[in-house]
Amino acid sequence: MSEIQEEAVLEQDQIIVESGRPKMLGYVFGFFAVTLLGYFLVNRYYMPAPAVNTAPAVRFAPSELLNDLNKRLAYLQNRTTGVSFYIHTIRKKENLWKLASKRHYSVHAIIGCNPQFETYDVSIGQKIIIPSRAGTLHPVQKNDSWQKIASRYKTTLPELVKYNNTALDIGYGDLVFVPDRRPDMALMNDKLREKYELRALFVSPLGGRLSSTFGRRKHPVTGQYKLHGGIDIAVKTGTWVGAAADGVVTLASDGVGHYGKAVFVDHQDGYVTHYGHLSKILVRPGQKVKARQLIARSGSTGRSTGPHLHFTIKKNDVSKDPLKFIW
Incomplete structure (x- = not known):
């Protein structure tokens, strides 16, 4: 520190000391008040300095970004920061849930970075884009701005700046990475939106290991091949079972055929859910329940080889695959 700087510091210290304790405390409180106000304004309204990227902007037509994974990858590598992407080829016994679980985020992160998806089912040899963290790609709409995108996903401008090269202009069809958000149903293709709409109808009655899926199978007790009209979720005896949606209990009985102890709940639009092999029933017929x-x-209980929940969804008395609703 120079002599001039030392003198300036001493003079400043002398002014504070001579002015007395109350005035000094006033300076301190005033400083903290201004600091807090500034922090609030910056995080809510201020657009931080954009990430610097000297590479020329990579641009492709919206159709190219949708259908060509190599071009989308090159685009994302040029226009995003703080997140990475790579192309993965689906292998035997892989699905989106397993891939997401390995990376400790939900399946929506993979779906959100693959706007070409029309379903959540994948096949061996199919190529998809995998993100390094949770989030979704937002396809820029006409008249979009960084502020509008932040508002749409209930996030902040600093969060968008952290993961996007905002030094580059955005236009219709560009892709913006929105961290920790799920894809917007309004921007999905029709087929994928239908699957998300079904998913919104029900919640999983409990968490556990899926031990048997919907479809034709060899019954573990009778040995007969027939339709398994629901799914089995392996859990310990006594695990809490929740209603999959709002509705009215139509059956709650100790002896319902192969179900053993079971509860049936009637929902809107012709939907009914069944919960079988229960150890204890906590509701009565006619009772209204919430999701x-x-x-x-x-x-x-009933025809069972071990503790689990049998869960069925029916629409107008026709069994539906529950995994289409609670994925």
Whole structure:
């Protein structure tokens, strides 16, 4: 520190000391108040300095970004920061849930970075883009701005700046990475939107290991090949079972054929859910229930080889694959 700087510091210290304790405290409180106000304004309204990228902007037509994974990857590598992407080829026994679980985020992160998807089913040899973190790609709409995109996903400008090269202009069809958000249903293609709409109808009655899926199978007890009209979720006896949606209990009984102890709930638009092999029933017929409300405990009553929940969804008395609703 120079002599001039030292004198300036001493003079400043002398002014504070001579002015007395109350005035000094006033300076301190004033400083903190201004700091807090500035922090709030910066995080809500201020657009931080954009990430610097000296590479020329990579641009492709919206159709190219949608259909050509190599071009989309090159585009993302040029226009995003703080997140990476790579192309993955689906292998035997892989699905989106397993891939997402390995990376500790939800399946929506992979779906959100693959706007070409019309379904969540993938096949061996199919190529998809995998992100390094949770988030989704937003396809820029006409008249979009960074502020509008932030508002749409209920995030902040600093969050967008952290993961996007905002030094580059955005226009219709460009892609913006929005961290920690799910894809916007309004911007999906029709087929994928239908699957998300089904998903919004029900919630999973409990968490556990999927031990048997919907479809034709060899029954583990009778040995007969027939339709398994629901899914089996393996859990410990006594695990809480919740209603999959709002509805009215139509059956709650100890002896319902191969179900053993079971609960049936009637929902809107012709939907009915069944919960079988229960150890304890906590509701009665005619009772109204809410989604996730506890209605029973899991067990192994009826025709069962071990503790699990059998869960069925029916639409107008036709069994539907529950995984199309609770994925």
